[in-house]
Amino acid sequence: MENLLPKDGVANYYGKVIPNPDVYFEALLRTIDWKNDEVVIFGKRIVTKRETAWYGDKPFEYTYSKTTKTALPWTSELLELKRSCEEISGETYNSCLLNLYHDGSESMGWHSDDEPEIEKEWAIASVSLGAERKFSFKHKKDNETVSLLLENGSLLVMKGKTQQNWQHAIPKSMKVMDARINLTFRKLVDV
Ligand SMILES: O=C(O)CCC(=O)C(=O)O
Numbered sequence: 084m085e086n087l088l089p090k091d092g093v094a095n096y097y098g099k100v101i102p103n104p105d106v107y108f109e110a111l112l113r114t115i116d117w118k119n120d121e122v123v124i125f126g127k128r129i130v131t132k133r134e135t136a137w138y139g140d141k142p143f144e145y146t147y148s149k150t151t152k153t154a155l156p157w158t159s160e161l162l163e164l165k166r167s168c169e170e171i172s173g174e175t176y177n178s179c180l181l182n183l184y185h186d187g188s189e190s191m192g193w194h195s196d197d198e199p200e201i202e203k204e205w206a207i208a209s210v211s212l213g214a215e216r217k218f219s220f221k222h223k224k225d226n227e228t229v230s231l232l233l234e235n236g237s238l239l240v241m242k243g244k245t246q247q248n249w250q251h252a253i254p255k256s257m258k259v260m261d262a263r264i265n266l267t268f269r270k271l272v273d274v
Pocket residue numbers: 180182191196209218233251252253265267
């Protein structure tokens with residue numbers, strides 16, 4: 084499997100490997116407990132249009148952008164998708180953060196998934212459903228960027244030192260009119 088990153092981390096793009104992505108998209112839209120995300124920007128708490136949800140093996144608490152979420156129990160679709168990701172990537176996961184972008188005006192700013200609750204250097208499996216969106220990596224030291232298109236039903240796996248050395252983002256795109264669901268399966272430290 085080819086590494087998309089030229090240095091300091093590993094990102095493997097498996098392409099469209101999730102069967103029936105449109106069926107999963109519709110099911111997740113209906114069954115997930117979507118909530119508008121709250122983020123703190125320049126000290127101000129704002130409610131995003133983007134919706135999120137947090138699921139896991141246990142009621143794991145996960146804090147990011149100064150808000151704490153408690154994981155809900157898996158749904159059947161999430162467990163199926165988790166198993167597919169584990170099989171394809173050869174790794175295991177115990178939690179999943181979901182994001183729903185209604186159209187290209189909704190985005191995700193530069194960040195690393197390096198919160199202390201996440202098991203360091205463990206793989207993160209990112210499944211994309213619905214509209215195709217550009218995904219970019221930016222190196223923390225020299226700003227080198229690497230971009231790819233995340234297709235409907237695709238899997239991207241980030242591991243190794245990726246979160247320590249690179250940030251990633253979903254930029255806005257006014258051309259995108261359709262919704263996209265992203266699932267990132269993670270391994271939280273289990274104490
Ligand atoms: O929507 C995506 O592909 C990225 C989501 C992401 O980076 C995250 O949830 O941490």
